[in-house]
Amino acid sequence: MAERTLRGASLGGKSFEDERGIEFAGRQQVTFVCTRGHRFEVTMSDEADVPNHWECQRCGSEATNAAVENPEAKVEKPVRSHWDMLLERRSEKELEEILKERLELLRDGEIGPAHLHRPSRRKKTSV
Incomplete structure (x- = not known):
C-alpha cells in the first residue's frame, strides 16, 4: 500500500507551489575590489548593513567596497602581553x-x- 501513496511524484524533486502572490525581499548588488584588482559582486538584502571589507572570492585577500571612497580603518585593540x-x-x-x-x-x-x-x-x- 505504501508503494501507491508516492506514485506520480518524485521525492523532493518538484514543488507544486507557484510564485503568484509572493513578494520577494528587496536585494542589492554590492561591488567589491580586492588589492589584486579582482572585482566581484555580492548579493545582499536592502536592509543589510553593507560592510566596507569582504574576503575576495578568487584569491582570499581583503577586498574593499567599491562604493566607499575612503573606507574606515579597522579599529584594532592594542596587543596585550x-x-x-x-x-x-x-x-x-x-x-x-x-x-x-x-x-x-x-x-x-x-x-x-x-x-x-x-x-x-x-x-x-x-x-
Whole structure:
C-alpha cells in the first residue's frame, strides 16, 4: 500500500507551489575590489548593513567596497602581553614577594619536578 501513496511524484524533486502572490525581499548588488584588482559582486538584502571589507572570492585577500571612497580603518585593540595582564592584577612588589617565596619552596624541594626533589629534612617517625 505504501508503494501507491508516492506514485506520480518524485521525492523532493518538484514543488507544486507557484510564485503568484509572493513578494520577494528587496536585494542589492554590492561591488567589491580586492588589492589584486579582482572585482566581484555580492548579493545582499536592502536592509543589510553593507560592510566596507569582504574576503575576495578568487584569491582570499581583503577586498574593499567599491562604493566607499575612503573606507574606515579597522579599529584594532592594542596587543596585550601576558606581562601587561599580570600587572593589571598585581603590583611589581607583590610579584617579587611571590617569586621569592616560590624560589625558596623550589630550592627546598617542596615543589617542582619529582626527580629534582631532595629527601625531606624532616625525620619520619615510625609507629
